[in-house]
Amino acid sequence: MNTPVFGSVHLGYVVIETDCFADWRRFGTDAIGMHRDDLDAGLMRFRLDDQECRFLLRRGPAEDVVATGWHIDDHTTFERIEARIRAHGVPVVEGTPEEATLRGVERLLRFPGPKGITQEIYTAPVKSAEPLTMLATGFVTGDSGMGHIAITSTRPAQIRGYFNTVFDARLTDYIDETISGVKLKIRFLRVNERHHSIAIAAVRGLPVDPVRTRVQHLNIQAATLDDVARSYQRVHELGFDMALSVGQHTNDKELSYYARTPSGFEWEVGWNPVVIDENTWQPSTHQGISVWGHTPVGQTIIDKLVQFRLGARSLVHPEITVSALSGPGIPDD
Structure with missing residues (x-):
């Protein structure tokens, strides 16, 4: 019997590879307002709550997200997910104690994921006794996980x-x-009560991917509307690029803005999205991403030409998939 694991899975941490450490320190700490821990010259972490690590930045050339970590509620569910992956013939590798320590977890398993983003699972996050030192008053994590990831795909x-x-x-x-x-x-x-932990955008009718990075954006949820407004102001004042101005989404009703990270992908800071009631929710289709706002900031014709060039490049570089776990794919309902 394939016992469901839905509801026992939560986005727990994200691993980013970058050589832009000085810019990321300013972006994460001074602009977004997260707690920062500098481990050494090539390792840095950001916290949102009492979990020891929510974002691990390691030095490297990718300028991209390279792994996502999923918090699994209990060992039984953890083993159930591991068994599913192995049953499909996909390799599962245990992380080293050093890797687990860096991610602020007791133990982790990793396996291949779409677009070359390694997927990692763990059950026991390490809590930090050190008080948070950050400009934001707080972030919403808990049963909803720490936010969401959005990717573009062919x-x-x-x-x-x-x-x-x-x-x-x-x-x-x-x-x-x-x-x-x-x-x-x-x-x-x-994968839980959060409106979405994964968003997948695709160009209709064309097998092109217009985004260079594996992720299009990451999202974190601010505790208050004031936190969103103040971080938006800090992003501007510190000279970081704004991708989309403040607006409200049509589907999850989240009020948010999108800044551009030092690595090139976008970072959404949002507030007050809807929480899903599994007893009543029915999927639907919305026209347009925003009720209001979310207008592009500073986009030029050069930016559009670069996007078209990236889309053309994706035609000759097939997207990484894990076919054994994807099956034939799920068609649109």
């Missing part, structure tokens, strides 16, 4: 199939959007 059905196979991810809803004449379909997947 294989959206396969990615949806992957997260369904591994975590029993459920479809929350869709958004249809047209940006600069390009039609997009965005799928939103949840």
Whole structure:
């Protein structure tokens, strides 16, 4: 019997590889307002709460997210997920004690994920006794996890199939959007009460990926509206690029803005998204990503040309998939 694991899975940490350590220190600490711990010249962590690590930054050339860590509620569910992956012939590797320590967990397993983003699972996060030192008053984590990741893909059905196979991810809803004449379909997947932990955007009718990085954006949820406003102001004052101005989404009703990180992908700071009631929720399709706002900031014709060039490049570099865990993919409902 394939016992469901939905509801016992939570986005726990993200690993980023970058050579822009000085810029990331200013971005994460002084602009976004997170707690920072400098481990050595090539390792840095950010905290959002009492968990020892929410973002691990290690020195390297990728300028991208390289791994996501998922907190699993208990050992029984952890072993159930491990058994699923092994049953599909996909290799599972135990992280070293040093790797677990860096991520602030007692033990972790890793396995391949879509777009080359390694997936890691753990059950026991290490809590820090050190008080938080940060500009924000707080962030919302807990049962909803620490936020969400959004990716662009030429294989959206396969990615949806992957997260369904591994975590029993459920479809929350869709958004249809047209940006600069390009039609997009965005799928939103949840693994717990958070409206979505994974968003997958695809260009309709064209097998192109217009984004250089593996992730399009990361999201964290601020505790108060004032935290969103103050961090938005700090991003501007410190000279970091703003991707999208403050706005409110059509589907999860989250009020947010998008800044551009030193590594190039975007960082969404949001507030007050809806919480899913599993007894009543029905998937639907929304037209446009925003009720209001979220207007592009500083986009030029050069930016658009770069995007088209990246899309063309994706035609000759096939997207990394994990076919054994994706199956035939899940078609749109």
